[in-house]
Amino acid sequence: MSSGKILPRRQAIPVLYTRGTHYEVGFDMGRTFGSMIKNFLILSQPLNETYLPQYATTKGRQIYNETLESVKCSFPQYIRELEGVADGAEVEFHKLFLLHLDEILPQSLKHQPRCKNQPTGCSSIIVNKPHCRLLGHTEDALTETLNHYYFVVAHIISDKPQGKYNVKEEHFMSLCYAGHLPGYTMSHNQHGLVFSINTISAELLRSGKTPRHFITRALLATSNVDDAFRVLQDAGVGAADACSINFTFLGDPRQMFYNVEMAPNPERKNESHLSIKEVPMGSCNFHANQFDRIHMDQANEPMVESSISRMRTFKAFKPPASEQDVRHMLGDATGGCYCVWRENGRADEVVKTISVGIFDLNAKTFSLYSDNPSLTQAHCTLPLLYK
Known part of the structure; x- marks a missing residue:
């Protein structure tokens, strides 16, 4: 389903040293690793085959919104941090938040197909x-x-x-x-x-x-x-x-x-x-x-x-x-x-x-x-x- 290519195991581990506000630190992460983040969003099967289609439904959007509002009440600084990642990488925020929701969306939509279980x-x-x-x-x-x-x-x-x-x-x-x-x-x-x-x-x-x-x-x-x-x-x-x-x-x-x-x-x-x-x-x-x-x-x-x-x-x-x-x-x-x-x-x-x-x-x-x-x-x- 994706045009991304999975490379052989690389012997490289990039390290970012960053300092600032939550948004600034997130932006630095996104800006520095933007190409990697974009490629991962292309490759991610759970995101593309399960989370995004369910997010497009009325019930799925409701679950997304109520969870986002809950996190904003408790940890608004981490939402700003994730917004910084999205802005720095020039990707949509909702895709990143869906990755953080993980199985919450498909498990809450019991009548919807879940992504295929794997022994991760x-x-x-x-x-x-x-x-x-x-x-x-x-x-x-x-x-x-x-x-x-x-x-x-x-x-x-x-x-x-x-x-x-x-x-x-x-x-x-x-x-x-x-x-x-x-x-x-x-x-x-x-x-x-x-x-x-x-x-x-x-x-x-x-x-x-x-x-x-x-x-x-x-x-x-x-x-x-x-x-x-x-x-x-x-x-x-x-x-x-x-x-x-x-x-x-x-x-x-x-x-x-x-x-x-x-x-x-x-x-x-x-x-x-x-x-x-x-x-x-x-x-x-x-x-x-x-x-x-x-x-x-x-x-x-x-x-x-x-x-x-x-x-x-x-x-x-x-x-x-x-x-x-x-x-x-x-x-x-x-x-x-x-x-x-x-x-x-x-x-x-x-x-x-x-x-x-x-x-x-x-x-x-x-x-x-x-x-x-x-x-x-x-x-x-x-x-x-x-x-």
Whole structure:
């Protein structure tokens, strides 16, 4: 359906350093990566085959509008940021916002055809030991996402408090998919927060609530553990869709990691449903793309099957105790079509692992691999922005 061409895996990771208001930072992202964003909008099958046709319907436009208004009430600064991306890249804002709605629109339109389920998703490994404190993560996505990502290092200073949490300053680094706001992949901020995200496809999604992309964008402004839990709770509105967040703070005296499963709340409609798991010193944790603790129907059966396969692979290893162990686990290509490292070389391959990242909390570094981490060295190793 598209004239875009999917290139072979590139050994290039662009990085943008930007400073200004939310709109200015967004505009810089759009202007700098405009050609990549435009190409991704051409290639994106969910956008072109599902989201845009449903957006053109009366009910679809209603769901879009009520969710947009909800986000504007809570986080107007992130809407301005996304408007900056659209203006800088010279693309339509509604296409970018539809990407951030993700499955909210098709899941809310039960009578409408949904985009075809694929076993997309990511795998995260936490190692919390005195000599080895790591968060490792694979970014798995639809094949058209390959080569369509970049780093953004942003310092945002506002003249007055912004949004429901009255934030005036943000300083963070985040891996971004083309046209997307920072925060829904591997990210960290100046307060020592490091986190990764695992997408989960809940059956029950809610329009007029806060899409996960905007909740995790707000996570980039948090300065401590309680602040992070408050953002994920999203009191007064609540999450529209589901994901898992793996995070910790450098400098936290407890030296605790957390895995938080977040989902729409079927009972308390105006806040997120959270399940918080602590990963204390001396332990490890794995997470993929299914609920491990929340009892809620899931919509994407292939993603669940893939998650089960990847978790089975991880549990077959000895508990990881070094960065090399984590690299081998994240680069494991056994397990058939639902393996951890997704790259079988077939022309019709729908899902690929587009990159792998490892946060080393002891060394205060972040290493990104653009190819299999068990076979290659890091493409770049960057210092964490910790003040």
